[in-house]
Amino acid sequence: MKIIIRLTILSGLIFLVSCKSENGKTELKESYSLSEQEMLQDFEVFESIYKKANAGLYKYHSRSEIDSVFSKNKAEIKDNVSYREFYNILWNVIDYTGSCHNELTYPDSLDSHLSKQKIFFPIPIKYLENKVFTNLEYKNIPIGSEIISINNVNANQFVTSIARYVSTDGFNKTGKYKKIETDWLPFYIYLSEGKLTQFEIEYKAPNSDSPKKSTIESVSYKDFYANYNKRYSKEFESKFNNDYSYQWIDSLSTGFLEVHTFAMGGPETDGHKKYAAFLDSVFTTLKTQKVETLIVDVRGNGGGNDPNDLLLYSYLTQREFKENTSAFTLFQEIPFQEYYIDDDVEELKNDLKEEHSILKEGKYYQNNNFNKVWKSRENAFHGTIILLIDPYVASAGSLFASLVKSDENTVVIGEETLGGYYGHTGHIPVNYELPNSKLHLTFSIVDLNQDVTQLSDEKFGDGVKPDFKVGQSYQDFMNNRDTQLNFAIQKIEKL
Known part of the structure; x- marks a missing residue:
């Protein structure tokens, strides 16, 4: 994975203005040129690709449940929805389906654009025993301080809102909370909260029961990453x-x-x-x-x-x-090639025809030549x-x-x-680009059941x-x- 998450849109589509939020903090608002119709078109392309190509789409939920999630989130698209909010609408569906190989990333131009702006949370954190702690001494906040709230939002509620951007298999939650300790943290916060110029931290220092408050300025991603490289837990x-x-x-x-x-x-x-x-x-x-x-x-x-x-x-x-005991994909020839951005169209088609050669009930199953004993x-x-x-x-x-x-x-x-x-949905990743937003959609196309014993726990x-x-x-x-x-x-x- 790249150090800098792909959070970009074509540079001509964005401009920024400053305003005061309800709590008095300076917040950067964003406006984009995507229309409601353009977002609807992208959503429909996304839905068509997922239903045609994602073998794990119905692994953990019924067809009616998945259809309902698509419909519910599509209804959230309005003309005043921002690009970041549109990302979140798509991500709601992706996260619900449950695969650790699912990704949705901005194209590369805004990646660079956003990373240079001072909009990111500056402190690496640790999530331990259902609490959030600072993983670096920063300003006047000591290492190991328990964070009680951020911008007047309870720490557990805040963590829940950002952990949803971690994709996991099935119904797993542990992995979501653990990965907020990584260098992806500031982007998860950006996706959840938008562009903020400062953060108000309420915390308790180690060996203290007296809450304190500190207002810290947002930083660029480069500055956060420098802090992350100095995190207290790095040695361990x-x-x-x-x-x-x-x-x-x-x-x-x-x-x-x-x-x-x-x-x-x-x-x-x-x-x-x-x-x-x-x-x-x-x-x-x-x-x-x-x-x-x-x-x-x-x-x-x-x-x-x-x-x-x-x-x-x-x-x-x-x-x-x-x-595995079985492994299948939904196609041999890549669907929606007009949105497919990898250069392996013919190679992947030939590989799938060779390996996934058994057609049964609309699914192409792996043959035993590629699943040896x-x-x-x-x-x-x-x-x-x-x-x-x-x-x-x-x-x-x-x-x-x-x-x-x-x-x-x-x-x-x-x-x-x-x-x-x-089991999981993995093996072969594919990459699509949505036509208007230029968001990159990545998922794996082989759904497999692992050769494991059924256990009571x-x-x-x-x-x-x-x-x-x-x-x-x-x-x-x-x-x-x-x-x-x-x-x-x-x-x-x-x-």
Whole structure:
């Protein structure tokens, strides 16, 4: 993903004026040249594309429920609706459908235009124990201060309003709240609240019960990002930047395997080959040493390339398995090509005809040539697996986590993943541009059911849920301690 979210419109469509809001703060109002008719046309194009090409559109909701959401939001389009409000109307539908691969982004020109303006919230935050805390000392506001309200809006209500811009699988909420800690925060606030020149923060400093207020000026995105790079939690979070590693915890006689991404490249790449050799070496060592407990840490793993997730699982299971029990798309030839902006029209058509060749009830299913049966590796691990997960785990990351949780020798510690347990809509992303607003619509076109066990604690639409729900505590945040790993170590000590 780009550091700067695509929040743009063609530069000739926008002008700005200043006015006073009801609470007396200076607020920048926006006017655009999009007419009601142009917005209606874009909405209709969006609806047609989603219904024709999005295989996961009815995964979590009935056809009548989806139709109702389209109708309800289309009715919100009026001549005085701003561009940002029009974005929100479209996003209401997209968010409701429930897929972590869904995106709606402005075209690149306003991306640059908006990013230079001083309209953004300046302070990175942490969301811990259902509360919001500052993640940087800023002006007179100390690190770790609890934010009570922003612009007279209760912090929990404020967070709910911005977390909706995070797309998750199914009905998951945990991932929505966790991702507001990232460098996307100021844009989520902009999309929710519009352009503001200042923010009034009510907060309580650490070890204080006395609320204080501070008015802080808005900043450019560049300035926010500089603050984000100085955030207090950066040192702790940097541990998830390494792609993969292994170490031996001698005091516990336990292996510790970290795999924080599956983006090492496809099967023919040097990155994949290096990763494959690494795994074989690790699991040969584990078998030789007759290790009985292994911590597998996939926190922060947002996915990556096939077959890196399945290869790792083949070293952790004793069963035969597939990536999915079924996978389908709605087309072989790309619909609405006049709005399609990728340059792979013929290539994608040929690939889909080769891989999704089984037509059944209007859906093109994947054939077995592309969904092979995997077998357990000769040096696969047979002991107890402690799996560490968090809300950032998605796509191939959550598929892997769901497979591991399905096995009886696994204990899962952490927080519910952003990606689904039973399935997701992924594999092949497509990009469309709406004709008048130039908004970019991105989604994946293959809906799949994962090869997992039905579990009593996993409902359809859930992410991968932990056996022990453990998030970082406030005190551990302030001391840069790893709450989840420490909990896992304590569990192993009791084994």
